[in-house]
Amino acid sequence: MMELTGRVAVVTGAGRGLGRAHALLLASLGAAVVVNDLGGGLDGSGGSAETAESVVAEITLAGGIAVANADSVATSAGGAEIVGTALREFGRVDIVVNNAGTTGGLVGFGDLDDERLMSVLGSHLIGCFNVSRAAWGPMVAQGYGRIVNTTSGVGLFGMGKGVAYAAAKMGIVGLTRSLAVEGEVSGIKVNAIAPIAATRMAGTVFGALDEHLDPARVSPVVAYLAHADCPVTGRVISVGGGRVGEVFLGAARGYFNADLTPDDVRENFDTALDHTDFVLPLDAMDEVGITATMHGLSGI
Numbered sequence: 001m002m003e004l005t006g007r008v009a010v011v012t013g014a015g016r017g018l019g020r021a022h023a024l025l026l027a028s029l030g031a032a033v034v035v036n037d038l039g040g041g042l043d044g045s046g047g048s049a050e051t052a053e054s055v056v057a058e059i060t061l062a063g064g065i066a067v068a069n070a071d072s073v074a075t076s077a078g079g080a081e082i083v084g085t086a087l088r089e090f091g092r093v094d095i096v097v098n099n100a101g102t103t104g105g106l107v108g109f110g111d112l113d114d115e116r117l118m119s120v121l122g123s124h125l126i127g128c129f130n131v132s133r134a135a136w137g138p139m140v141a142q143g144y145g146r147i148v149n150t151t152s153g154v155g156l157f158g159m160g161k162g163v164a165y166a167a168a169k170m171g172i173v174g175l176t177r178s179l180a181v182e183g184e185v186s187g188i189k190v191n192a193i194a195p196i197a198a199t200r201m202a203g204t205v206f207g208a209l210d211e212h213l214d215p216a217r218v219s220p221v222v223a224y225l226a227h228a229d230c231p232v233t234g235r236v237i238s239v240g241g242g243r244v245g246e247v248f249l250g251a252a253r254g255y256f257n258a259d260l261t262p263d264d265v266r267e268n269f270d271t272a273l274d275h276t277d278f279v280l281p282l283d284a285m286d287e288v289g290i291t292a293t294m295h296g297l298s299g300i
């Protein structure tokens with residue numbers, strides 16, 4: 001059976017919904033867990049330490065090890081304090097699950113004011129930076145780490161009235177893929193989940209599917225990506241209601257003409273959009289390699 005005994009995990013936004021389910025599972029597998037949650041409203045307002053503390057009480061009652069933290073991930077001081085709690089209380093940090101965030105309410109693009117935009121980018125995207133940056137030094141020093149970020153189908157595939165949230169969530173994909181490349185030499189693996197679960201944030205959006213979307217059906221993927229056995233880095237795994245499947249970014253091999261003209265583009269656009277012949281680049285230079293091949297170069 002998979003175990004995390006001796007590992008120290010930080011789970012952000014772990015007072016409710018998905019984060020709570022992740023924290024409960026990681027603790028039940030033996031990890032010591034920092035349960036972080038600002039305890040605020042869905043719009044990001046307010047805050048209460050009780051939200052994180054109630055999950056710590058659940059973990060402790062079940063015989064697990066956990067400590068609460070109520071700092072916001074949206075500031076670098078908050079990120080440092082969240083990771084600092086793990087280092088102070090448990091002496092190390094092996095796992096960071098970046099899960100916290102608020103939607104700020106979904107509004108049309110014309111109504112997206114600065115305050116709402118910064119609150120959504122702050123809690124999701126900047127929050128991932130803040131907590132991961134604080135954990136990076138200790139992880140590099142120990143030559144080991146697992147970071148599990150949380151993106152969303154809204155970011156990956158789009159949704160009306162969700163532009164700020166979608167941009168934050170797709171930003172997290174960029175962060176995940178590039179940090180994975182950087183972390184490789186230090187034994188740090190960085191992946192992301194795109195969850196689907198019935199939570200406060202999701203509200204009634206999933207309709208009749210709700211009864212199948214217990215957040216606990218997402219957490220097993222987080223546990224595997226957080227485990228030493230995790231075989232991948234830089235990947236995005238969609239998970240919800242018991243289904244698990246990778247979401248991947250491909251590049252069509254496309255059309256090639258070294259003397260490309262606008263008319264040429266118009267006449268051959270179907271070939272450029274044809275998905276039957278594609279590659280799955282692992283980083284940016286892999287994609288540049290497609291063009292290199294067409295110019296007769298084998299490697300760049």
Ligand SMILES: NC(=O)c1ccc[n+]([C@@H]2O[C@H](COP(=O)([O-])OP(=O)(O)OC[C@H]3O[C@@H](n4cnc5c(N)ncnc54)[C@H](O)[C@@H]3O)[C@@H](O)[C@H]2O)c1
Pocket residue numbers: 012013014015016017018019036037038039040041042044051071072073074099100101102122123124127150151152153194195196197198199200201202
């Ligand atoms: N529920 C879904 O179907 C779904 C789908 C895609 C992505 N997600 C993502 O999953 C994550 C968890 O969402 P959820 O559905 O469990 O929502 P939720 O609202 O139930 O839980 C989010 C938690 O994050 C906390 N939080 C918010 N801002 C914070 C901050 N600045 N610092 C610390 N804690 C903060 C909140 O207090 C809350 O307890 C989010 O990143 C969300 O965008 C959820």
